[in-house]
Amino acid sequence: MQFMALIYNKETGNHDPETFQAYGKFTQDMIAQGHFKSGDALQPTATATCLTIRDGKTSLKDGPFSETKEQLGGYYILECENLDEAIACAAQIPGAKTGTIEVRPVLAL
Amino acid sequence: MQFTTEDEALARVYQEDAGGVLAVLIGQFRDFDLAEDALQDAISEALLGWRRDGPPDNGAGWILTVARRRAIDRIRRSVTARDDANQREVLSRLEDNDDEAEADQPIPDERLRLIFTCCHPALAPEAQVALTLRTLCGLSTNEIARAYLVAEATMGQRISRAKKKISATAIPYEVPAGNELEVRLVSVLDCIYLIFNEGFSATAGDRPVRADLCLEGIRLGRILYKLMPHPEVGGLLSLMILHDSRRDARTDEDGTYIPIADHNRNLWDQNKIDEGTNLLLTCLGQSRPGPFQIQAAISAVHAEAKDAVETDWAQIAGLYGALAQMTPSPVVTLNRAVAISHAETPEAGLALADTVADELQAYQPFHAAHANLLKRCGQSNAAANAYRRAIALSTNSSEQEFLEHRLAELSTQT
Numbered sequence: 458m459q460f461m462a463l464i465y466n467k468e469t470g471n472h473d474p475e476t477f478q479a480y481g482k483f484t485q486d487m488i489a490q491g492h493f494k495s496g497d498a499l500q501p502t503a504t505a506t507c508l509t510i511r512d513g514k515t516s517l518k519d520g521p522f523s524e525t526k527e528q529l530g531g532y533y534i535l536e537c538e539n540l541d542e543a544i545a546c547a548a549q550i551p552g553a554k555t556g557t558i559e560v561r562p563v564l565a566l
Numbered sequence: 567m568q569f570t571t572e573d574e575a576l577a578r579v580y581q582e583d584a585g586g587v588l589a590v591l592i593g594q595f596r597d598f599d600l601a602e603d604a605l606q607d608a609i610s611e612a613l614l615g616w617r618r619d620g621p622p623d624n625g626a627g628w629i630l631t632v633a634r635r636r637a638i639d640r641i642r643r644s645v646t647a648r649d650d651a652n653q654r655e656v657l658s659r660l661e662d663n664d665d666e667a668e669a670d671q672p673i674p675d676e677r678l679r680l681i682f683t684c685c686h687p688a689l690a691p692e693a694q695v696a697l698t699l700r701t702l703c704g705l706s707t708n709e710i711a712r713a714y715l716v717a718e719a720t721m722g723q724r725i726s727r728a729k730k731k732i733s734a735t736a737i738p739y740e741v742p743a744g745n746e747l748e749v750r751l752v753s754v755l756d757c758i759y760l761i762f763n764e765g766f767s768a769t770a771g772d773r774p775v776r777a778d779l780c781l782e783g784i785r786l787g788r789i790l791y792k793l794m795p796h797p798e799v800g801g802l803l804s805l806m807i808l809h810d811s812r813r814d815a816r817t818d819e820d821g822t823y824i825p826i827a828d829h830n831r832n833l834w835d836q837n838k839i840d841e842g843t844n845l846l847l848t849c850l851g852q853s854r855p856g857p858f859q860i861q862a863a864i865s866a867v868h869a870e871a872k873d874a875v876e877t878d879w880a881q882i883a884g885l886y887g888a889l890a891q892m893t894p895s896p897v898v899t900l901n902r903a904v905a906i907s908h909a910e911t912p913e914a915g916l917a918l919a920d921t922v923a924d925e926l927q928a929y930q931p932f933h934a935a936h937a938n939l940l941k942r943c944g945q946s947n948a949a950a951n952a953y954r955r956a957i958a959l960s961t962n963s964s965e966q967e968f969l970e971h972r973l974a975e976l977s978t979q980t
Binding site: 541544 | 738
């Protein structure tokens with residue numbers, strides 16, 4: 458089954474080459490182990506726009522959905538046997554050491 | 567209704583084996599609800615069948631065989647409705663395995679897998695507790711709700727949410743291997759201790775001790791130690807048995823809490839003390855110390871003392887020091903401070919307790935202990951304030967009453 462690992466971290470505004478390299482290595486490991494489905498990093502929350510439609514009226518708001526200490530900065534979709542395997546994979550995501558990784562199963566339709 | 571010997575045989579099987587049967591059923595069907603429903607079906611059938619034919623030699627085996635068939639019936643009913651080829655294949659495999667002769671076989675013990683699943687750290691501690699009591703101890707949702715003083719509907723939701731999370735996230739039904747085992751065992755031990763402790767120092771209600779939860783905690787500890795004789799499992803079991811040996815001395819006739827210093831030590835259960843101490847010695851002999859073995863050792867030092875004064879406080883202070891190194895926490899420091907106040911001077915204890923005052927501002931036992939230390943250092947006014955703070959923070963009426971007494975004593979002395 459598939460799990461999504463959502464990566465929450467404090468936004469520092471710059472991506473140091475070491476972190477970049479660490480993510481590259483993690484991605485390669487996941488591909489080699491057959492877990493990798495997809496994954497991306499996001500632009501910072503300063504680029505976020507929230508959209509709502511109420512009573513047919515569209516409104517836009519500048520900024521992320523919620524102002525929290527840690528922001529969603531990227532994600533992976535991983536193919537894993539069970540939660541324990543997904544947690545073992547998520548534990549290798551570089552951001553786990555500084556932020557929080559939320560692991561959730563993808564709804565199979 | 568008149569209870570027959572057949573009913574008693576069934577009650578015995580239910581108490582002793584229901585958890586084991588359920589563990590096997592969940593292992594086979596990977597569905598908590600289906601397993602529980604099928605077990606209930608089998609119990610209902612036993613209630614009628616055993617009265618008619620007498621109880622079978624292997625009651626648990628009988629229940630398991632019948633429950634397995636009822637589970638297959640239940641799946642069959644839901645499958646025909648949807649006509650799912652995949653499920654039909656699973657079904658036929660299950661039916662092939664359904665062997666009459668199995669009723670005579672001993673049931674494989676799968677409770678370890680069940681307890682590691684129920685105590686998976688991905689589940690909230692209160693959900694782990696509820697699920698463990700429900701499945702391994704066979705308590706009804708209503709009984710668990712009453713034990714924790716929450717509405718039955720709330721507890722029902724808590725349990726069903728936990729079951730849903732197990733199935734939706736595919737929490738594996740297995741005992742973790744290798745390094746993972748030590749980490750996950752901590753979660754299992756904490757869950758069992760949480761059950762025992764809620765019984766031993768009830769956080770709510772009007773009684774300080776709730777023996778039912780103490781007994782369930784010890785029962786779980788015994789099951790776990792039998793299946794996994796790890797020294798920390800033995801340490802936890804020893805700790806619970808040693809605590810439990812003092813149960814009758816912890817309250818007076820009115821149910822008011824009595825601190826260990828004022829216990830009538832003749833009320834301590836010597837058999838339990840012997841059992842707990844011997845078990846602890848066996849565990850310590852394996853030279854793999856852990857926090858539960860150290861806590862049991864502290865309890866054992868109390869158990870061997872004739873009274874509070876003769877207690878080997880220096881050894882207790884040393885053990886709390888070792889515990890603080892393994893699992894540092896302000897509560898451990900507070901307990902060490904109390905031990906030092908007896909082993910050395912009240913002033914030395916008070917000085918150490920003051921170092922964790924900020925962190926423990928909202929912790930009732932801190933203010934009670936702090937009050938006692940202040941009193942012994944001759945600071946009556948500060949002691950009175952600390953008692954008032956403890957009373958305000960206490961949620962247990964028996965404990966409040968005890969603290970009120972202490973506060974009153976303070977003003978009569980000065």
